[in-house]
Amino acid sequence: MAEKLTDSEGREDLVYIKTEDGSYRGWRVDLLIDNLSSKMEEKILLCSSCKGMLRDACFYEGDLKCGVCIPEGVAWQPVKMNREIVSDKMISCPVKKRGCEWSDTVSTVMHHLEKCEFFPVLCPLGCVCLDGERKGKVMKLERKLIPKHQRDSCPLRELVCEFCMNTVKGCEMNPHLEICEHFPLLCPNRCVIEGEEGTRQVKRRDVSVHLANECPLQKVECPYWIYGCREEMERKEMNLHEREFLHIHHRLSITDMKQKQIQMSKDNKLLEEKLDTATERIVLVEKNFESKSRELLTFKQNQIETSKQTIDKLEIATKKIAFLQNENESKIKELSKVKHMEDKLDTANIKIENLEKQISKKDSELKSIIEVLYSHISLATGQLEWKIKGVKQKIENKESSYGDPFYVGLYKCQGNIEWNYDNTGKVVVAICIVKGAYDDKLHWPIIYKYTFILLCHINSYYNYEITKQVTKEDLEKYPNSLKRPTEMRNDGLGTRSLISNTEILEAKYCKEDSITLLIKIELLPAL
Template sequence: MERKEMDLHEREFMHIHFRLSMTDMKQKLIETSIDNTLLEEELATANTKIENLEKQITKKDSELKSIMEVLYSNTSLSTGQLEWKIKGVKQKIENKEDTYSDPFYVGLYKCQGYIQWNCLNTFEVGVFIFIMKGDYDDKLHWPIRYKYTFILLNHINSDNNYEYTNQISKENLEKYPECFKRPTELRNDDSLGTRSFISNTEILEAKYCKEDSITLLIIIELLPAL
């Protein structure tokens, strides 16, 4: 009799445990269902936000395209200028150290100044312009054509600066095509300018060189294609 009662109690205990387990499992399933519903709602909200952002981006892209079209149409009228202050001139001349300027833009064309302090061992300072690879090159006209001016500022008499001016001719375009083509690397392999801008002794005169520094202006005016 005692054995039967024990078996009965065990069965009742197992049934109770089973019912509790089932209840717990149902609760977890309900919670999981709620979590999934919340997750679906969050995903739906996120998708809506993404769609709205995509619409805004499309609108901004359209506005930017319109602005860029105006810039491209007017790029042939652009003039750009670099005011280039160069320090440590004496040492650069002694070391024959080539010097590059920071990049600057003329319209949407990216350019860079370049100096050879003892160009071809002639004791002359050569000044040149490189065309660099830019963000808008696929929208621009190539080969580029421009007028350029180099101005070495006179610190004593501003009316007596040292200047050199030239412009790209048809002959230049044919003879030095690498200077004016659309760049495929950081910058074109060739540059254009003058190999004898000023002697490397004259540039050290007090009127140009102040506290071992000079200031060189590079002015570029874009010209229509030939």
């Protein structure tokens, strides 16, 4: 759309019209310094619609019009003669009302506007107006005012905080000063520095330390608070308080010491009682230790007798081993016969290897047959009659249901239902491509037409059916649904508005808390 400049008072001032392609047409006639020489020339120079001075004219419906006044989509050809006539005319600066005294030929006006000091331009930092007609838009100022605006008033100019020396935008300086750690604050107690006038100033980050350790006006507790002195006073009065109440503090500390001695006596008595109890337990443990030692001695004697019996059994076992060695010699003779059998087994293994090679050759032939088979059934049709039980509970729990996998040609597919999708009360039905045994032989991405039919067990007339097919938009929007699967299954692709939860629970579709969904898929040629 065309953009019209406005002067400082907000009135529309059609000095020129700027189109989206960057061209300029429709200069005001009253900017011309010399008058038009003839009516014919005036007709050529002015647009019949906007009455602006033409730069490139064209014929439309029998009249001369500028490019802005011609409807979009209409092809037109400029009249070059008009450009030659206009370019030599003397014209004043389009923003002369702002104070510019420039004048020259029309052909040089655009070059002048690129450097005119009175021409309104956008703030280079991009600050926006807070009120007026341009509220919310980037601020416009005369070109000569831009340096002063950037230096003094632009809210996006960069300033340096005089306290922490960090760089902050102009519009953010006041909020920054409210949190700046180095900003000087008056002491909350309004204390002063001795020998100086005025309240003490402390950096924001040091206020808590100042109050805790330094401020003479801060209320503090008496050091003998733990002994019973409950006086609170300003820090500067603490020395006087300690001198005046020295005898009281002394008496409080002595009283506290006596109380602690009494408590220590009680604690010592408890410790002595615990020590007596521990001594009795030690005596009992020693008696148990003597009893266990006797039991251990008896156990050792029994172990020695058991070891003697084991040695006697070992001697008998040695004699048996000798007898077995004699028998092994006879077994070795039999092993020679086994070796002969092993030779026969090696021969059999060679035959098995030959058979495996033949099987491998047959397998490669089978793969070739599968490729030929795929070329004949690449446009095959598959369907699945899917009975879904427990429909009410699935809708309430918003469960995701998957049907049994089925093949369409050599592609392995699976149905998927999302119940109460996004709490909208709709049922989402989709087709998921599943990893199959022939994926490396197939063409990807898969293109197909799919049909979902919700069967009515009363009358097929009421079957609910939706048919769609994969488009180029689907390939761009859902690439992960149509490519070769890398996981167990791809993302589903289908319809988000098959039928609502309320409709699917009607008696004509839902019988004994079950529904039957027929899924049909027809493979299509690549797009």
